[in-house]
Amino acid sequence: MMPLGISELKSLQTLSNKVVVVENNALFISWLRNLKNLRAEISIDGLQQLQSARDIQEVNLSEKRVSELHMKWSDVFDDSRNENLEKDVMDALKPHSDNLKDLVIESYGGKVFPNWIGDPSFFRLTNVRIEKCGNCMFLPPLGELPSLKKLVIQELKEVKVMGSEFLGTGIAFP
Template sequence: MERLGLEYFDELLSRSFFQHSSSDKSMFVMHDLMNDLAMSVAGDFFSRSDIGMKKEFRKEALEMIAICHLKKLKNLHGEISIWGLANVQNAMDACEANLSQKRLSKLELDWGSLFNLSQTETYYKEVLNELKPHNDTLKQLHIKSYRGIEFSNWVRDPSFLRLTVMYKLNN
């Protein structure tokens, strides 16, 4: 599989789909013209992987985009930020992200600056509970704008052996 992937990469490189990064010649980026074409075709919704290998989902209103589409990304690993969690309708939507099956080293969960009076302490705790990541790989956990009173049990679970950094930030 790796050899086949390298062959595909070499083919795309020979067709100018990729070009050397201006900041690091050992890295490659999508050619500017290809990037412009892709952005034009994608419209409001796109997925972008930059040099830091951060996954970014964008839409004008961030309505459960991170959550619903994460279930399709079966081999997702590394670092991920999920913004706009205040827009998640219920905990089962968060469950679909299936973060416990993804090998994440850094996870940022951001509820955003919107304040919804209909969201209760139970809502925040249930959504956070369903966003439990894989415990063998997580090193950093950042939780932003969480308006719950207490965290889900997995946050203090001692099975997260590699977890060395944890932040809780409020706006």
């Protein structure tokens, strides 16, 4: 939890600790929206609670210098999950490509990943972990990431084939 009034520090650039959001996404959104120059590691838990991707678009991570992004949904895959909404939320959480080094996606409920996952413009992205994405049928083109050094893929039970779309058109792993 961040101290009250921290969003008033509009020129705040760096937080020494990871920003972790659990349960109260509305507070997070209003807090983070105003911090335009922020450099941070961000972990968002409870994304399944969002009712609309517009709720999280206000954060505009593409304008912030996020070095690590951890996105987590509930690990319960039932009828309450909306795969299109979850894809829209992940699209809305697209960070700025110049800064991201670590990406973790946990319990995402979509069948496919947004186009930005695996985009070679994320040239500093070295670590990717994708786990417990129970509905995912296809992997993103992670072979397109020019600096990828560590890749962890766990518990993607619906992925049956890993074809050329996973490698993309560039060289895989430097």
